[in-house]
Amino acid sequence: MSKCADFPYLPAGFDLEEELLDQLSNRPGNQRCVVGRDELLLVVHEVPKPGIPEREALIFWRRMDEVWTDYSGGRGLKRLSELQDRYSKVIDGHELEVETSETAEEVFSLARATGPLARAARNQAMAIEQALAQDEDNRELRSIRDRAREIERAAEQLSHDAKLNMDYWMAERSEEQQESTERLNKIAFRLNLLAGFFLPLVALAGLFGMNVRLPGFVDGWFWVIFVGGLIVGGGLVWLVSHKTGADS
Numbered sequence: 001m002s003k004c005a006d007f008p009y010l011p012a013g014f015d016l017e018e019e020l021l022d023q024l025s026n027r028p029g030n031q032r033c034v035v036g037r038d039e040l041l042l043v044v045h046e047v048p049k050p051g052i053p054e055r056e057a058l059i060f061w062r063r064m065d066e067v068w069t070d071y072s073g074g075r076g077l078k079r080l081s082e083l084q085d086r087y088s089k090v091i092d093g094h095e096l097e098v099e100t101s102e103t104a105e106e107v108f109s110l111a112r113a114t115g116p117l118a119r120a121a122r123n124q125a126m127a128i129e130q131a132l133a134q135d136e137d138n139r140e141l142r143s144i145r146d147r148a149r150e151i152e153r154a155a156e157q158l159s160h161d162a163k164l165n166m167d168y169w170m171a172e173r174s175e176e177q178q179e180s181t182e183r184l185n186k187i188a189f190r191l192n193l194l195a196g197f198f199l200p201l202v203a204l205a206g207l208f209g210m211n212v213r214l215p216g217f218v219d220g221w222f223w224v225i226f227v228g229g230l231i232v233g234g235g236l237v238w239l240v241s242h243k244t245g246a247d248s
Contacts, residue, residue: 011071014061016041028057031123033130038064042131047086048120050113055120058083062135077140080128084144087121087151091158098161104169111166114159121155124148 009028010016019036034041039062046056059071060080070079094114101107125148132138132145 009057010059011073013073014059014069016061017064028059031120031127033127033134035130035134040131040134042080042127044080044083044124044127045120046083047090048116050109050116062131066135068138068141077144080144081147084147084151087117087124087155090117091151091154094158094162098158098165101165107166107169111159111162114155114162118152118155118159121148121152125152 007021007024007026010024017036017039020034020039020041023034023036024041028043031044034043042060042062044058044060046058048055058079060077061069063069067075068077069075070077072079094110094117097106097110101110125145128141128145128148132141135141
């Protein structure tokens, strides 16, 4: 029975040396390069999925004879290059979303997805860098390292753009809300001026319209009282609007 049976995430065909096994636990852990006496173990993660904290680990083993074996049992690092293709494809898709997102749900979903993607790309580049430090003459691995750095920069730029897009969206909505509030305040101010203009008339109408005995001369003074109310209302409106304009 293989010694790797105690580590369920390791492929069944992997028969690692004791120096590697002693550094592992029953979980794959973060992206890293585990260095043994004569062997290497490269642990990387599949492209993270939004809203799912768990990461799918992909294992690559450099055997004692300096031959790399992937998690499916294949020779070489082709699967690692394919993983980078998937990262690039997801980044390109999110870049398009940055340009087209308009609603709050789209903006916040994009910001939520790009953060883990940038961290995963950065940690993967570091893990590949560690592996290259132990396998310096491997040109294929060197090329993969260079591409990993490009993916890292693209993912970090994407995350930065997503955050800027979210900040811009929030600032734009805040400005729209402020403009709406200002329009409502102006409408309310005009309505208050209108109410203030007719306030003296309403007061006089209430006073002289009560069911009480009034002197006879009041009937003849109707238009004088009416015009006087308008003048008083206009004076109040002018006073309030003039004072408000001076304060502003």
